Amino acid sequence: MADLFTVLTPREAWATLEPHLHPIGRTEVTATTDALGRVLAEDTHAPADLPHFARSAMDGYAVRAEDTHGATEGLPAYLKVAGEVLMGRPASVRLSLGEAALIHTGGMLPEQADAVVMVENTRSVDATMIEVVRPVAKGENVIQIGEDIAKGELLLPRRSVLRPQDIGSLLSLGVTKVSVFQKVKVALIPTGDELVPPETEPGPGQIRNTSAFALAALAAKAGAIPIVMDIARDNYESLKATAQKALELADMVVVSAGSSVSTRDLTARVIDSLGKPGVLVHGVSLRPGKPTILASVGRKPVFGLPGNPASAMITFGVFVTPAIHRLSGCRQPPQRFSVKARLTRNIPSAAGREDYVPVKIEERDGELHAEPIFGKSNLLFAMIQADGLAKVPLDKGGMMAGEWVEISLF
């Protein structure tokens, strides 16, 4: 068990947790059309050339390039139109010397042709004769066999997160089913003697369970399957029983513990009782989120987050979302590039601490401006007003109005 409150920097904390994060590796087969956002489990190579025939990239005439050499406006090349290439059909036209075939974008190049003259560079003489006013080189305006992708080439590596263009590309090669990693299951444990379920009217001293559902939505957004557990009470037996069940059901467990010192310690004790290595990090130089617990039980990561819903969401974004991506097996998480905006007001902070402040973003004169929303005790409603979170780096004792700040958008 790690020392209580040996506070690490967020980077150190992540580095401590990281060796304990293993992709879950379970796979399933799904229809490619249903695979948006899923993580590919196998290298996928092109099973065929694409295109599998030489195609015209333009509307015009399929020609032998040499028949157009030297053609100019003043001295055009005259070509006989031998026919038309119909879309979706084998190119049945045969070209003899000095002949051309009418062809449409995407049409199959006749065997004897090696280039396409754009229609704009031709003039019609009569029904069977055209003038070509500019020469074409061999291969001009032609998409060659395998030019988009050659048979056997790596189309998408294992661990790619499938985007619309990836889905399209797989289908263009006839890959209608793909093996993907199963979604990561994340159990969320609400804890607190004061909590009641959302559908219950809270009595004096009670509040509704909110964090677990906000975190469940964040987990879903990160590509995981959230499982919201029943509310655990602020005692060892209740939390331990719930956490054990959660570890059976899920690949990862997130406890949103109460914010008092005693419930945080309880969470750490329970995690340590569940298995090795137990608590790895207890305390991070992060605001909000100082009491964050990072742990691992067997091969399953376990997190203890602050009970305050806003603080819980922010620390979830800092640690749990990247951990979900890691367990999902994805190579590069989506939305990994952050937006930068100019601060409209100073943000006080302390050097040696990373701060996340909810901000409202406005675009003015093509520049993004971030207006910090300061609120007492990280009220959830500041998070509703906000478009994202501004990050004050560890080494800065606050940031000044006018400085550029990194924003993770909601």
Next chain:
Amino acid sequence: MADLFTVLTPREAWATLEPHLHPIGRTEVTATTDALGRVLAEDTHAPADLPHFARSAMDGYAVRAEDTHGATEGLPAYLKVAGEVLMGRPASVRLSLGEAALIHTGGMLPEQADAVVMVENTRSVDATMIEVVRPVAKGENVIQIGEDIAKGELLLPRRSVLRPQDIGSLLSLGVTKVSVFQKVKVALIPTGDELVPPETEPGPGQIRNTSAFALAALAAKAGAIPIVMDIARDNYESLKATAQKALELADMVVVSAGSSVSTRDLTARVIDSLGKPGVLVHGVSLRPGKPTILASVGRKPVFGLPGNPASAMITFGVFVTPAIHRLSGCRQPPQRFSVKARLTRNIPSAAGREDYVPVKIEERDGELHAEPIFGKSNLLFAMIQADGLAKVPLDKGGMMAGEWVEISLF
């Protein structure tokens, strides 16, 4: 019917289409826990104060502030500990003058208390007595009734896209069901004599239908329900019959037409035959995407996009995604802020044309760099390599290496 190829700028084209975009307005009721990403159909006001009792923001002692006035390290205030406030219970402790109650973060303030002294600012004298070494002001470390949100206050306006924090906030107030706008249905019509379904082995001259599925994934990403129609053939009757069926099934129709001039004209003719006002824009100063058609039939927008999958995806992002957001009724589309990156190479363009170029993004020294991926005829595989699209504005005749460019991320 608009003049053929009176090319408009993208901004003019959108301004022409925009008056024809009407939110679909159909609503449904869903569980709040299932409402992530949905668009709220009604203003939602807080049905109760949150919190509905004064809560402690800290671990410490609930006190009357006046009992601590003037307290210092050297001359502390001595307070008698009258009891402990248990979490989730009414505060049953009654405080007399000179008394304090042990309280935890989130605990209910006893009626007679008006502030909380942080435990760090107290010392224990014996089991029933503490020293307070710093005074607190009235209200200090207390979250007042209604401070997060007051009863009747607007929690979330109609047309909000629900994010994790919004879900949490609704549940915190007991709003377990919400009325949301139904998802927009988008029909996608693949067109072309050369197309075969993805599961079919294409013969010479044939290719698999790809665009419609890539566009379906884009529609799903934009929050819509995609409906992929059967392949329409390159003739008036086939396309018209398919388009009529699509208009019955969906709120919006997207035709990914062949790229040849004849199929583009066919699409425009069919759209005009379906109803008023018909084609609004035919031709946009956009690359790729010049032959884009924007139209409206009755109150339903209809789009004709290039047949090339990469071009179709890019024009979809420029026009169809914003149109889906408009029809969905959302106030502010998610991901409305773009990322900026520094170009690593020149991008040639022509003034008077807006260009979109696939780019690979790399982070170096805290700055994003965008490497253009140039490819013949917008091959789909350039889109696989890319992390996003760089936009070369209309008024620029290309952009230079080192310049900042706006990126829409995939």
